[in-house]
Amino acid sequence: MTGLALLIPIALGMGLAGLAAFMWSMRAGQYEDIDGAARRILIDEDDWGEGLP
């Protein structure tokens, strides 16, 4: 029983953390531009500096 008292809150806590992470990612717009994210990988990082102040 003591094992359960420890394990069940841990399991629930992890589940809730996952749910919170999912809600955050929805709100932060992580799923807004899925195709775009896939393509942005191809953009060369180094060139970003040039021309910007």
Place this chain on the structure above:
Amino acid sequence: MNAPTLRLVEDAPVAPLATTRFTVPGMKCAGCIARIERELPKRPGIAAARANFSAKRVAITHDPALDEGALAAALLGLGFEAQTVAEAPLADDGKERKALTRALGVAGFGMMNVMLLSVSVWSGADGATRELFHWLSAVIALPVIAYAGQPFFASAWMALKHRRTNMDVPISIGVILATCLSLYETVTGGRHAFFDSAVMLLFFLLAGRALDAAMRDRTRAGIGALLGRMGKSASVLAPDGSTRRVAARDLRPGMLVLVAAGEALAADGEVVEGTSALDNAMLTGESAPVAAGPGAPVHAGAINLAAPLTVRLTHVAEDTALAEIARLMDEAGQSRSTYVRIADRASRLYAPVVHSLAALAFAGWMIAGAGWHTSLTIAIAVLIITCPCAMGLAVPAAQVVASGALLRRGLLVKDGSALERLAECDVALFDKTGTLTLGEPRADIGGLDAEAKSIALGLAQTSRHPLSRGLVAALLPEGVVPARLDDIRETGGEGLTGRWNGLPVALEKLEGAVPEGAAEGPLLATCLRIGNTRHIIRFHDPLRPDAAVALAALSREGLPASILSGDRAGPVRAIAAALGLAAEAEATPQTKLAALEALKAQGHRPLMVGDGLNDGPALAAAHASIAPGTASDASQQAADAVFIGEGLMPVALAVRIARRTMRIVRENFGFSIIYNLLAVPLALMGLVTPLLAALAMSVSSLVVVANSLRLAREGRA
């Protein structure tokens, strides 16, 4: 992160920045994203640009002093055509999908945790442990069901309020009864609780709903990116010569409006000053530009091609020729709204059967003297087992996979109902210009030598006139390198002039009549002048390259095609002869609509494929309709699907895949019914434990999803 963060120039005034959204349909690769996001912030007044590739949108953060026109011009300077996104109609874009995805997340969380506890109970947890686990399940499941069940409860309530029944009624009753009974069991320390079944049911059903919503959203984004070329505002000239932008709905007859080259008219009127050419393709479907001078009537939706025009408005808003066609479309579209989707047709049969079965089970066991508790448990088991879990997934899963497959082939289907209606069509009608043909003039460059081609490209690539663009489209694939020209100038209504190695060169209006050519007759011609030599370049509107193949594929599907065009009889006959089709020419929007209604009265289910606004009412009245991506806004909105690119094949493919989808949907239904035939007797006999219910539910859902995924291969084959 690849995205540039918003960087402000430090000595910039502290004015609050404005954000304007544009749709940029031309964004096609990573290079485009990089170009837009890197180059735009270099322009004065623009702080940052952020591209959304999926929605083909660009959000620009800028100094409020810059107006939409300047921003669109900046994007055009980078090589992207852009239109501002109207905020209002797209404000709740994706709201439903987001709500469903949130509910799905919550249900997923609840399902996993309740299942964790249920598995222990099934494996023999007993006494105090079982009671504790039941209580914990209740604590998790109750809020989860209250939150994730809302979409179903709300829809079921709406249906009941209107004395109807739909899929959501048995779902809601099943879930609520199961929850209440499980709660009773928990409180009284009983053996079985159905919390896991209730939450799992919600999870699977929400998955189906979320898929359905995602499909509609994706297509809406695609079509939204194509829309927006119609004139939505106009520059009104004040008596003192200043101009201000006025939204189309606030225009009044008598106003003087300045129409810049490249701008679309927002209302009907009469030219007061200026000479130009107008592209009336949206209204008439006719691709050749029409000359307009003082006194000429012009219509909303026409695009001014060459030089600025001053127009006195005569008819605005609801009185324009455009609005008249829109009204016809509205009326023609009424019949479609009464179409009953297959899932609803199934549930009309299914819901009463399920409800009576459950009621019978309860009554039967009561009469048999099992006591109300056992009887109720069995009735709920029947409800849960028969809950259309597989059915709820059967239709959306197949349709989402099919629409994904079609999207890869260049066809955007608006929603599931469109797929269902496409599958039922048995006769096809095509518009000519812009549908069977490309709808844009292509140059005939056979008579030019390499030097002339190079000069022609050098001149044409600087202009946005349709003839220039057609010339560029013909020259570029041949690998022609543009000649280096100086002093290039474009004169509206006259043409382009420049200098090549000191020699004056020009692409100009042809004087005199266009000489007649091949069967179709060249639509238009232009004159390329190099020094004193003149070359005449003819233009024609070519058939889509795969038109014949696509029509053959359609007729193999049992859809005989014919042409219904508003164009003159001659060109229509030539095309009809080339493709071996029957044709009706010089049809007005009203006669097109009448032809569709006549076919429907004969019991046919016509598929209409057209692009012009004159096809709008016919598109709306047809059983199903498809428009090319180059079609007018209104036509794209009226059509069930939009195809992109130069090929006509997506049309034939749409019908084939729609039919395969419906076959898969029927298979899915068939499977659900077989599964019920096996499971319901067990449930009626009271042999279904929560474990069995949970297993049966997952297996049936997985089978349905797996069966639907077979459609994905269609898109790749």
